Amino acid sequence: MPGQNWAEGYHFTLSKQDNTVLLTVFSLEQEGYFTRTLFNATTKQLISGIHKVPKGGGLFKEDSGISWNVLKMKDTFYKNFFSDSYSTDNLIYATTPKGLIATKNNGNTWENILVSQSYILDIHTNKQKISINAEEGLYISLNKGVTWNKLNTPSKVSLANLDIDGNVYICSNDKILKESNKLWIDMKVPLSSGIIGFKLYNKTLIAYSSDSIQMLNMKTSKWEEIGKFNAIDNIFIT
Template sequence: MRNKKTFFYIVIILTIVSSIFFVGFKDKNANNEELTLKETVVLGINTAKKWNENAKLTKLTSNDEKRGGTRGDTGRRYDWNLFFIVPGTDKQLLVGISKGVIDLEQELIGPKDAIAIELDDLKFDSPELLKIAKNRYNLRKGEDWATGYHFTLDIIGDKPTVTVFGIDKDDLFTRVNIDPKSGKITGAIHKVPEGGGLISIRAGSNTPKISKKGMAIKGISGNSDSLVAWGDQKPRAFNSAVQPFIELSNNNGESWNRLNIHQSIVNAWFNSNNQLYVATESELVRIKEPEDKIESILKLKTQIEGIDYTPNNNIAILSNGYIYTTIDDGKNWSKTTEPEPVMSLQISNSGSLIVFTNDRKVLLKNDEGWDVLKIPNEKKPSVLKVINDDLYLIIDNELWVHNLKDNRWSKLETNTLISRLIKKGNNLFGISEEGTIYLIDLGADSNELIENRLFSIQDKIVLDIENNKTGLFIATTPDYIWEEIK
């Protein structure tokens, strides 16, 4: 009996010990899935030393991911990349760590003069360094391109430096440099918006007027009396869909009225009957005045990836591998499969569908499928726009036009190098590399190109252009520059 009791107690003790061991092992693995900067360095060095016993750390960065977790809020991240060198050589090793496990080892060739970082340089770990950045600059989690808090370790000014990334109180992308040996902040900068807004140059004047300053104006369209503008009121460096808006002006931009649409706008325009069409992220609607009633024309379950329209309101929409087209103001729609990944799509006045693929092929829709347009000199175009039934292409820095009806190519002689094309109804605008805007017209002879110089807009990021009898309207978005935090 006594032996049985002894055996029973031993079994219980072994069970408890096993449970403690299992829980401890499990908790250790769970903690190690998200690693601090120093934990990452130690794990990476152990791997690098197997590659070369002389390996030294030269750089480290956390990576963005969508695994959840703390997203750096505890000074830990799931994914890291480390770079190691063999001093005096061009040998480098990239080590990737994901959830506490080495998942990448790749040999690289790099500069021979890269400076090594020693473990003794890392007195402070990422949780402590994050606390320092938070206390000094009220640093918060990034929300856009770099989500949460991020960390890098690099040589800046010949000294090892840890940079903590986040956003400041004004939602500006921010980086704080800290000496990991002393814990002293050595610099802090944030990305400040510069420019942006709607620029208008009234007919007969060369003086620009800027409204909606600081906003990302993604588009501007108009007819003889009205304008519609859309974009984002509070854009950030990596997100221009923070506070989307669309506004209508019936006095050519003197005053604006907000439309009751709160989704991001893909495009908007007036048809020949002065009805306003608006494409949101997944729906095409028509605005009926004067009561501003919103009528749905096409509602999709997936996001609108591309859209084009003509003055006679032929419309083409790309969404989730399908192209939807209409030639009767949206009463009837045809649906065709996207032939291959598409960069942009165009539709002509006669209803011809044209796509510009990711590998820069031009495909023309026919009754049975798609034809590949043969490009002069077999070169790849960089830009494609369709006006009426003419295809305008920039090919090897030259402007070409192809007529769909007579299948004829013409090379257009230009006085300046056009790098971008923007179309608005029957108008085609060209923007030169130095920032001059031209209105491009073929004139009576399709071989004759007329370049009407409209305005020079250097150092501005132009997204859209409209030109009517009252003047020229230019939609711009802010640029973002690094500025020291004061």
């Protein structure tokens, strides 16, 4: 939810993990740089924080508030993404004007993963699988970027994501579609107004418009509305 009054410019999310209530704060610090800070909402203890600054394209990452590591960038970059298994593989991806690069050592060395002159809109990882939604199309790798395939999509893709099993979902022409054997299956989202976005969490597909959020239980194939809201712009799941 967006902050107001003294907290204008801040966004807060509450979540629960292992019976601990977590507060995530997205904000701009005094010099206007993006920060994301995670607290224990009960004890107010700082758990972690990320601070993005333009110096050398670097991203400073804080672990439990004890130490900071600088991410060394060799090139101009647009966005950074952490692997879904970062705790074990230490993989960090960065999109650049030349495509996608990756590092396992905080930027001391970088490897080209995908060469593309097309602007990369988003990237998602699931174990060995990577999906890249670029302006020129949707790319999938089954081996962490060693080889790539371009998926044929029914129309231009605005959003793409991978579920827990590695299945590909896209948002296109106000529909959410799931890829299955080179076919696209309409998930038939019961939203009365246009789809703004969607999230995938465990066995649940969450779709939202500007005034409603719907959840699909993939085990039962049933949709459930979880609430009516005003002026939804984005939702966060942590």
